[in-house]
Amino acid sequence: MGVRIIAEILRPIGDIARALDSIANIEFKELTLAKGQYLYLVRICEHPGIIQERLAEMIKVDRTTASRAIRKLAANGLIERRADEVNKKIKRLFPTEEGKQRYPLIQRENRYSNQIALTGLTTAEADTLAALLLKVRNNVAGDWEYVKKGNRRHY
Known part of the structure; x- marks a missing residue:
């Protein structure tokens, strides 16, 4: 496989990811979700109690980027940090009731985007x-x- 073939595979994947991310960011503004925050909220709703490092690994971002998004979600009342029951230094992430209310809409958008992509x-x-x-x-x-x-x- 040559470089030309790789570019033809990776560019469309990037184009798809950027297009869907842009659409989601525009549509989720009304949910007080800034750029890319919906990704974090979905993973926290799906994995309540997840730690920040594991969340960053799942989304494939660095710790600083994850920390910034988590801080904003907490400030907007969509998630909360709770100390681990055994090790108080570990902070676990949980969706608030407000965060949980946004999850179904994000899921509907994801199902719709998948349906359109696979048409x-x-x-x-x-x-x-x-x-x-x-x-x-x-x-x-x-x-x-x-x-x-x-x-x-x-x-």
Whole structure:
């Protein structure tokens, strides 16, 4: 596989991600969710009690970016930090009632976006695409971890 083929795969993935993120950011402004915060709120609703480091890993962002988004969500009353029952230094993240009320709308938008994205694909094609994208994500995850730890890739 040459570089040309890789660019043809990664560029459309980036285009899709940026387009859907832009749409969500515009549509979720009315929910007092600033740029990209919906991603954090969804993961916290799906994993109540998650710690910030694990959340950052799930979303594939650095700690500083995650910390900023979490601070804003807490300031807007959508999530709360609670000390771990065993280790008080560990802060666990939970959605507030207000945060939980926003979750269904975000889920509906996600289902709709998936439906639009898969328009014209058969069920088999959609399943194959999903499986292949998981493989691609897993391939990239190793490099993400490596670089996140301060290493440089050699290409």
